[in-house]
Amino acid sequence: MNRSNSGANLPTLRSHNAALVLDLLRVAGECGISRLELAERTGLTPQAVSKITARLRAEGLATDAGHRASTGGKPRTVLRLVPDAGYAVGMHLDRDELTVVLVDLAGAVAASRTAPLDFGAPADEVVAVAAYAVAAVRDGGAQSVDLPVLGVGVAVPGPLDHRGGVLHRVTGFPQWDGYPLRDALAARTGLPVVVDKDTNAAALGLALRAAGAGDFAYLHLGTGLGAGLVLGGGLYRGARTGAGEFGHQTVQLDGPVCSCGGRGCIEALCLAAVARGDVAEAARVLGTGAANLVGLLDIDRVMLGGRTVAADPDAYVRGVRAVIDERARLGGIDAPVPVTAAGGGDRPVAEGAAQLVLAPLFGRVAGADVEGADGGAVLVP
Amino acid sequence: MNRSNSGANLPTLRSHNAALVLDLLRVAGECGISRLELAERTGLTPQAVSKITARLRAEGLATDAGHRASTGGKPRTVLRLVPDAGYAVGMHLDRDELTVVLVDLAGAVAASRTAPLDFGAPADEVVAVAAYAVAAVRDGGAQSVDLPVLGVGVAVPGPLDHRGGVLHRVTGFPQWDGYPLRDALAARTGLPVVVDKDTNAAALGLALRAAGAGDFAYLHLGTGLGAGLVLGGGLYRGARTGAGEFGHQTVQLDGPVCSCGGRGCIEALCLAAVARGDVAEAARVLGTGAANLVGLLDIDRVMLGGRTVAADPDAYVRGVRAVIDERARLGGIDAPVPVTAAGGGDRPVAEGAAQLVLAPLFGRVAGADVEGADGGAVLVP
DNA sequence: CCACTTAAGCAACGCTGTTGCCAAAGTGCA
DNA sequence: TGCACTTTGGCAACAGCGTTGCTTAAGTGG
Incomplete structure (x- = not known):
């Protein structure tokens, strides 16, 4: 609902509708959803949905998943999301612990890693540990296959500037005040990074689930x-x-x-x-x-x-x-x-952090700019 | 940010951009705004702005308003909103008083009327009084000229269902519980009606000002x-x-x-x-x-x-x-x-109520459906 | 008077979703 | 088995959106 600079053109239209369809595919999950259902849900014409899903299939984001039972005519073809078309790393930087997960587009956890952490250590050291954990979880997901990782979402305690990825006034940890966490971790990992409060990350994860x-x-x-x-x-x-x-x-x-x-x-x-x-x-x-x-x-x-x-x-x-x-x-x-x-203790925070990266693909979260290593390396062009 | 049924097509795109430009024209007010400024603010190309403003001028919603000083080349042509291209009635139904205003597209009050009211009287009687006040303020605005009135916005105290225009549990006034205020007033006046809480109306008015x-x-x-x-x-x-x-x-x-x-x-x-x-x-x-x-x-x-x-x-x-x-x-x-x-005592409520009708024209207020007498008689097609 | 700058329109274009039409793939009854 | 019917989904033509390239209009400054 950003009021400034929000003129829409055809690429805007295209990516909006693509995100909408992708989100419905994500929510449908394993069982999938048919073209006509997508048309009903979005308000688009069936033909428009056909074109959009054809593009998504060509990009490898969607695929056929069998057929529904016939209701007297040709049975509907069911489509579903291809979960391993993209991954995101979610990280929970807590006061005494570091949790990192690798999740796919569907939100399923492919790999995870937990380690003790001293959040009071110098910021650069913490970032180094974090970057190492990201690399470890990327390798651990699949053996010697380069998974398409879209970015890293980081959840931290306390106040921060989400847009700039800079922490502020973290109670008890003055060395983090003003530290450019997003840019530092982006430089270390070579991936786009999004930073947000732990509570926001958890809420986002729960909202998508x-x-x-x-x-x-x-x-x-x-x-x-x-x-x-x-x-x-x-x-x-x-x-x-x-x-x-x-x-x-x-x-x-x-x-x-x-x-x-x-x-x-x-x-x-x-x-x-x-x-x-x-x-x-x-x-x-x-x-x-x-x-x-x-x-x-x-x-x-x-x-x-x-x-x-x-x-x-x-x-x-x-x-x-x-x-x-x-x-x-x-x-x-x-x-x-x-x-x-909510259940799961602190785990929802790390999974939600990964959704900081994935949510924009599905048209969720207003104004979450994924920037960092390279400006705007998003999946859907 | 409505998630359901929000697929966008070309008419959606068109009206979105038109509303955006119209809003900038409204905010600019008397002094107006040039095409290039509109392009900068919206992120659209100058040529797109030219096309959009040409449509708005053809519909009588915008017009030329002189020129800016030259900066070495051709001076910019300034555009402004035509305030009397549309009007809206704003009504504040308070516990002991009825305030009705007629405002133009720019938000200026063209006519107003205040009368004592017994909110505890039977609902049909109150609606009759309200409908009469609407008619009076429409006549009083200009002599024997049929002003293009887009609808009536009503601000009421207490809880209600905004979408259906039905009141609920108004403390102390049980006869209003479940009364379909929107439809009743729409039938009486022949105009679309939007109902909302008094505080919401006031906030909307202040937000636009x-x-x-x-x-x-x-x-x-x-x-x-x-x-x-x-x-x-x-x-x-x-x-x-x-x-x-x-x-x-x-x-x-x-x-x-x-x-x-x-x-x-x-x-x-x-x-x-x-x-x-x-x-x-x-x-x-x-x-x-x-x-x-x-x-x-x-x-x-x-x-x-x-x-x-x-x-x-x-x-x-x-x-x-x-x-x-x-x-x-x-x-x-x-x-x-x-x-x-905020100033102005209770006056902001009635003016804000009128904005319940006008705001959608400018792309403001998510999910405010103006319905009633006829389904969706909006100015911009 | 002429070179230069800036604004705004015209025409062609690429791309969007939409419409009309037709092939594909089922069901159900004779 | 065969045919009528229903429903799905793609192909092609289309209208309409903002964009691009170019031209014309209307100023300033030497």
Whole structure:
């Protein structure tokens, strides 16, 4: 929805429709989808879909996958995505651990690698370790075959400038302040690199997996508390990539002082409850923040994740759901917003990071420029 | 960013670019804009802009407006919007008052009308009064000339279904629950009708007026407290048009009971402070909610409006700004988000309502279907 | 007065999705 | 087995979009 410089011409049109079809193929998965279904879903004419899919097949991105049962005439030919036409590396740079995955176009993990990491080490050293991990996961995927890797998506904790790939004010790690992570890693790996917050990456991954889930908020409770927002079908980053500062929302005026200097922050109240073992109270505080968010943004779903939640997912889901249901009941709303656990601990973050690279191919994520090593090496021209 | 049924063809492309150019003409206002500037802003080639503007001129939507000073060669021809090529009616149905305005394409008010209203009267009676006001403002605009009125935008308090134009659960006015306001008024007036929340209408109007302001939140403090969100350049309504439920955000766990049944809602705390004359405390509570919002959504600006704010705008702006600045300082942010008063009391709501009809012409507002009397009588074919 | 610069239109072009038509590949009944 | 019917999907011609190459219009400056 970028208002500036958004004039559309025929190449724009072409890639838009191609991305749309590719996304439907991706969502259909193994079972595939027929040309006529694609036409119905996109609003394009069947003939246009035929032309678009012919191009995709010529480029090796789509292929035939059998036939549907006949309904009285010629049976429909089913098309599906060719998953190994492209790969992306997803990386989760956490405070004490490095997780790297290699995923294909369909989002399936082809290889993964986890190693301890000292995020407090000099930035160049961390980048070197990261670049080595990328190389390792590329080799490990298939033996001596050069896989077409489109780029590297990196998820990091704390605030950053997503467009420039530069970190800012990472609490406790001053050596990262202003470090051009994207360009450094792009130079080391020779691949385009996209950097984003860990919560955003996780939310993006979940948004692509659960198709049709609509708008939702992903709340990540680990060493800190943050949120990833999927609004209007796309990841919402805000004006300065700072959206999702959920942890320091005030839910108690003049409450206890938080590490951020504020008072009554959700994060402080929630983690204090966790520290004294009161999971129910932690969930209630989290639920209050979640209910605020649900009301403000009118979202369809709340998903909980992160290490702390993973330790006792049922308790958190139950506690958060109780607050949201109560608020909905008071507001006279019949169907309260569902609350679920994301599952998989920290793994969704690395997989979501890979989707930072892949999502633009499918027309997802507004304004995510994949740049770095070479300007705009995208698959669909 | 609607994901379903969004295949693009040539007419889509054409109207998209036409809307883009029309929007730039609108923003340029009286002074106009040259073809080459349009080309730079849109990213289109000058020749494409020439073709598009030729079409707009043929349709009577644009016209020449003199020349710029020469820079050594042929001087640029300046183009501008023809404001009276189209009009829209904006209506603010408040609890005790009805405000109707007639605005032209440029957003200028050509006629206005205010009358007391009993929102508690039977719905059909209110609609009859509203339809009469629409007819009156259409006649009053120009003497015996049939102005091209594109539709009616209606702003109402409380929750509703924007797509269907049906109200829901309006607190204190049960006769409106489920009433098909859009269709009823469309039948009475013979014009397409769009219905939205008052806060959304006001936010839209402000978004169009202050071009380039980026994302912002409009906080409306009147008989209640609500918010209108402009995210990613467009009005954000949420999945069920319920976004902006700002008043019942909890900012004090286990705080005083609110009329909604919850505890520690901003609205309850804020209005209680207003009732006892403590404007500073009201502003502080409002500021806390605003700061939460700024952090969560990373917006560029906060605007305050509504009758209560209009009574003492400086005090509210100062109080809200203080909280936001303090939070930014703690977060290490250099440039805190600006806070301003919207001004004009309730007038921005009616003008914004008119923009519910006009905005789609300029490519603004995602997913605002103007339907009603006749399906899709828009100006640009 | 003439060289130069800048703006804007004309004509031809490549490419998009669309339309009309036809071959391919099934089902179902006689 | 054969024929009528239904449905799918490709081929060819088409209208319309922005783009490119070139020409004309309308200024400035020496």
